[in-house]
Amino acid sequence: MIRQESKSPKRSETTLRERVFAHVLKVVPKGAKFEVVVSPRPEMGHYATNIALRLAKEAGRPPLALAEMLAKKIAAGAPKGFFESVTSAAPGFVNFKLSAATIRAEFGRIVKAGEAYGRVNVGRGRTAIVEYASLNIARPFHVGYLRNIAIGDTLANLHDALGYKVIRWNYLGDWGTQFGKLIAAYKMWGKKEDVDANPIGSLLDLYVRFHDEAKYRTELEEIGRDEFRKLEAGDEENRKLWTWFKEESLKEFAVTLKKLNVKFDVDIGESFFEGEMKPVVDELTGKKIAVRSEGAMIVPLEQFGLPPAMVEKTGGGSLYLTRDLANLKYRVLTYAPAKILYIVGNEQSLHFEQVFKVASLLGLAPQAELMHVKFGLVFAERGAKFSTREGNIILLNAVFAKAERLARDIVEKKNRDLSPKEKDAVAKQVALGALKYVNLRENRNSDVIFDWDAMLDFSGDSGPYLQYTYARLRSIVRKSQITSTSAKGGSASGGKSQAPNPKDGVVDLKRLETEGEFAVIEKLAEFPEAVRAAGETYAPNHLANYLYELANAVNRFYESTPILNVKSQAPNPKHQTATSGEDDDNDIVRRDARLLLVRTAAGILKSGLALLGIEAPEKI
RNA sequence: GCCCUCGUGGCGCAACUGGAUAGCGCGAGCGGCUUCUAUCCGCAAGGUUCCAGGUUCGAGUCCUGGCGAGGGCACCA
Numbered sequence: 177m178i179r180q181e182s183k184s185p186k187r188s189e190t191t192l193r194e195r196v197f198a199h200v201l202k203v204v205p206k207g208a209k210f211e212v213v214v215s216p217r218p219e220m221g222h223y224a225t226n227i228a229l230r231l232a233k234e235a236g237r238p239p240l241a242l243a244e245m246l247a248k249k250i251a252a253g254a255p256k257g258f259f260e261s262v263t264s265a266a267p268g269f270v271n272f273k274l275s276a277a278t279i280r281a282e283f284g285r286i287v288k289a290g291e292a293y294g295r296v297n298v299g300r301g302r303t304a305i306v307e308y309a310s311l312n313i314a315r316p317f318h319v320g321y322l323r324n325i326a327i328g329d330t331l332a333n334l335h336d337a338l339g340y341k342v343i344r345w346n347y348l349g350d351w352g353t354q355f356g357k358l359i360a361a362y363k364m365w366g367k368k369e370d371v372d373a374n375p376i377g378s379l380l381d382l383y384v385r386f387h388d389e390a391k392y393r394t395e396l397e398e399i400g401r402d403e404f405r406k407l408e409a410g411d412e413e414n415r416k417l418w419t420w421f422k423e424e425s426l427k428e429f430a431v432t433l434k435k436l437n438v439k440f441d442v443d444i445g446e447s448f449f450e451g452e453m454k455p456v457v458d459e460l461t462g463k464k465i466a467v468r469s470e471g472a473m474i475v476p477l478e479q480f481g482l483p484p485a486m487v488e489k490t491g492g493g494s495l496y497l498t499r500d501l502a503n504l505k506y507r508v509l510t511y512a513p514a515k516i517l518y519i520v521g522n523e524q525s526l527h528f529e530q531v532f533k534v535a536s537l538l539g540l541a542p543q544a545e546l547m548h549v550k551f552g553l554v555f556a557e558r559g560a561k562f563s564t565r566e567g568n569i570i571l572l573n574a575v576f577a578k579a580e581r582l583a584r585d586i587v588e589k590k591n592r593d594l595s596p597k598e599k600d601a602v603a604k605q606v607a608l609g610a611l612k613y614v615n616l617r618e619n620r621n622s623d624v625i626f627d628w629d630a631m632l633d634f635s636g637d638s639g640p641y642l643q644y645t646y647a648r649l650r651s652i653v654r655k656s657q658i659t660s661t662s663a664k665g666g667s668a669s670g671g672k673s674q675a676p677n678p679k680d681g682v683v684d685l686k687r688l689e690t691e692g693e694f695a696v697i698e699k700l701a702e703f704p705e706a707v708r709a710a711g712e713t714y715a716p717n718h719l720a721n722y723l724y725e726l727a728n729a730v731n732r733f734y735e736s737t738p739i740l741n742v743k744s745q746a747p748n749p750k751h752q753t754a755t756s757g758e759d760d761d762n763d764i765v766r767r768d769a770r771l772l773l774v775r776t777a778a779g780i781l782k783s784g785l786a787l788l789g790i791e792a793p794e795k796i
Numbered sequence: 797g798c799c800c801u802c803g804u805g806g807c808g809c810a811a812c813u814g815g816a817u818a819g820c821g822c823g824a825g826c827g828g829c830u831u832c833u834a835u836c837c838g839c840a841a842g843g844u845u846c847c848a849g850g851u852u853c854g855a856g857u858c859c860u861g862g863c864g865a866g867g868g869c870a871c872c873a
Contacts, residue, residue, distance in 0.1 A: 213812060216819090226815060229853070239853070267853070269816065312873075353872055401871085446873090472871055481799080482869090489871040496873050523867050525800045552801070553867070561866090590833070606835090617821095618809060621801055623866055629822090630808070635835050636821040637809085644835050652832050702812095709812070721810065724820080735828095735837045774832095796833075 192282050192701045196223045196272055199258070203249040204231070212272075214702060221263070221271035222698060228268040239268025246270055276694070280685040283697045287776055294703045294783055298712075299340030302514035305507055306332040306342060309433075309440070310520065312349035313425040314358055314379040317432045318569040319626060320521075320554045320562055326615040327551055327716055328519035329438050329789040334711035334719070335517075337787060343511060344438075347503070348445025350422055352496060354383070356404025359417050360396070361386040363403075375424030384567040405493055408450070422447075432572060437608065437789065452502035453494045456538075457487055465537050475534050485530035500531045501540065508541045515545040517714065522550045522621070549714045552623035562626075575631060579607035582632055583640070591795055602793045606640050609790040613639030616788055617720040637724050639790055642781060645727040645734075647796040649778035652739055654794075656771050687762075687769035692733035696777055699729045703780055707787065716788065723784040730777050739770045 190198070197212040204210070210227035217224075228243035235242055243264035250270065251262040260273040286293055308328020309321065329344075336342045361382035362371075370378040390396040407414040433439075457473060460466035466475045471490035477483065487498045507513060518528060528548035535541055556562050562569050584603035587594065594602065614631055618624070634640035688697070706722035709715070742763045782792040 217816065229815075232853070265816075267816075349873065470870075474870075484870070486870055493871075495871075522801055526868055586835070623802070633822070640835055648833055655832060731836060738832070740832045
């Protein structure tokens with residue numbers, strides 16, 4: 177099933193950074209290349225550009241002098257009051273300080289954008305297929321999959337936010353020689369009762385045993401291949417076994433996928449393309465792209481610096497690569513995708529280089545951008561690979577159970593007023609948040625060594641830290657709805673007083689004036705670009721890092737600034753507004769402004785977490 | 797041998813794709829809970845960014861050559 181069309185979110189104008197960029201653009205020669213970035217040195221300004229450094233040589237002027245001149249021109253060209261200052265700094269940067277009014281106005285825009293904030297319509301409704309999970313029938317769900325699924329799910333979510341129509345595809349590994357081996361093993365040693373009782377577990381045992389014995393019984397490999405040939409030829413008994421294995425496996429997968437809170441639109445697997453491969457091979461040979469070599473059919477690729485790609489085995493069996501080609505053809509015909517992302521580990525780099533190369537030789541998908549989104553392997557320990565064949569894997573369920581127990585203990589201590597059921601639910605969300613986040617916060621290319629402590633660390637740069645930050649904010653909002661009633665004593669809109677709603681026009685943004693408040697707003701303003709960068713560079717860690725920074729700014733604000741009890745307190749006013757004395761009214765107005773900030777920040781944390789596939793509990 | 801990744805404080809990682817004084821988490825040190833949830837916040841310590849050259853106003857990032865780790869390279873997926 178395909179999720180509904182994205183409701184064509186209007187491109188919410190531009191971000192602050194883009195507007196600063198536009199002001200620079202007005203005063204520089206056409207075609208000049210430069211960047212405007214969030215300043216790495218906040219004391220120098222909010223944003224900075226390297227334009228003078230870029231133009232200095234061409235202009236034949238020292239960069240700093242040029243920067244100074246440009247600073248003046250930019251300041252003069254911008255609407256009055258947009259910048260607080262535009263200055264130059266060695267070696268030739270131009271720094272922009274935004275005025276308090278600009279920042280407050282930006283906050284107003286963010287509030288107004290509401291839930292749509294962060295959606296950017298660069299995809300314009302084009303289709304993106306994201307292939308991830310790609311579970312293998314009769315193989316257990318081990319921790320390695322977690323990385324794949326966390327990354328794939330996030331990229332799918334991000335593309336949705338970018339305005340693509342996203343198709344989430346769990347490309348099942350349900351075909352190939354491994355099933356011949358499995359069938360052979362079952363025929364030799366398998367018992368129906370065992371499989372019924374524990375399908376994947378017992379099938380895994382058979383698979384492991386097969387490989388153990390194959391080490392000294394070399395004929396087994398050939399027996400396995402033969403059973404697969406029979407399966408492909410439609411042998412009734414093998415067919416039946418295969419179907420049975422698949423059904424049992426899918427049942428188990430469904431449970432785990434539900435636990436992980438991921439859903440797929442398509443779970444068509446390799447077996448689906450069984451009948452589609454012959455035409456592909458025929459086309460390849462017909463066009464003389466593929467040739468016979470040592471009995472097999474290969475596509476020579478040495479002219480592209482690649483080893484030959486085998487598309488048909490000696491004797492006519494199909495291969496993984498052949499199926500990927502057939503699949504690609506099918507996808508292009510069915511969905512006409514603008515891109516296809518293959519979320520698959522690093523170790524298959526060569527495979528995808530070959531697939532893409534052969535596809536381009538065939539002209540299979542001329543319109544589609546094909547992308548192997550690779551990621552580093554998860555190791556058991558230094559130099560020790562997890563191997564299903566060797567049976568040394570850590571099951572996802574085991575990790576999940578351990579994380580859940582830990583989370584449950586914490587919730588137990590913190591929130592005694594929750595019902596046991598609620599506690600369980602929160603514990604699940606926190607555990608899952610922790611597990612997903614560790615897989616998203618780092619550059620996906622690095623290999624990682626599985627580490628229980630890292631998985632279960634709920635402090636610092638972690639999923640639970642973000643969830644906790646959210647829960648604290650929501651707690652304030654909840655409490656405000658009680659105290660607000662007493663403070664205002666039955667206000668305008670009938671009995672129940674709400675936390676401030678911007679549409680009422682009651683919130684005076686001028687009351688936002690502390691450093692902490694501004695820091696949060698400035699961070700909020702970066703959200704759409706964090707989404708965009710993460711999506712366009714296929715780097716979930718950009719978004720994860722951004723959310724961590726946002727949470728950090730929020731927590732600092734939380735620690736330093738009273739929100740519900742503002743009583744005669746305006747710590748470190750950074751931008752003085754004309755204050756006509758601190759009276760109770762002012763306190764209430766200030767409180768409402770801060771509450772609006774709290775609500776908005778909470779909302780964005782929640783959207784951001786949702787993009788990472790992580791739920792945000794209201795209480796922890 | 798060829799190809800793909802990766803190499804940054806004790807450990808795990810960032811660095812907006814060539815910009816300013818290389819940031820953060822964990823750990824170890826100090827401080828902050830009768831106050832909106834301490835899974836938090838603050839202060840302080842910790843660096844020759846694997847090595848050697850090169851490119852340029854400017855290099856963790858780019859190029860060349862090394863070194864080290866992991867993965868892949870014909871009938872597995």
